Amino acid sequence: MAEEQHPQPPRREVVTGVPRGARRAPAHTPARSEISEQTTLGATYVRALMRSQLRAGLFALAALALLVGLLPLLFLLPGVASGPLVWAALGVLVYPVLWFIARTYVVRAERNEADFTVLVTDPAEVPGPRGPG
Secondary structure, rough: OOOOOOOOOOOOOOOOOOOHHHHHOOOHEEEEEEEOOOOOHHHHHHHHHHHHHHHHHHHHHHHHHHHHHHHHHHHOOOOOOOOOOHHHHHHHHHHHHHHHHHHHHHHHHHHHHHHHHHHHOOOOOOOOOOOOO
């Protein structure tokens, strides 16, 4: 006589461990640890920041040199060598252009630093948008 076999239900396993919400992100992102450990990759990150800052500085320097270099050419124009246009160019027109060059440089340098900071900052440390309450 054949015995009736009932299939056994699958065995349940209980997994214990740290709850998902309690897990911590790593203390350092790989980029930050690469920089602090002075590895080749970390040096590459720092060199990239330095290159972008140098590029911004050279752009500002070139713009300033162009501005200052063109002023004598402006004064060589016939009828401009003396008169109010020289004083207007030197006393009034140059300063807004200098301010614009400086402001452009500062904005670019701050953007480079912000991009680098995002690269090396641990995502758990960055304050996200706060909800209501």
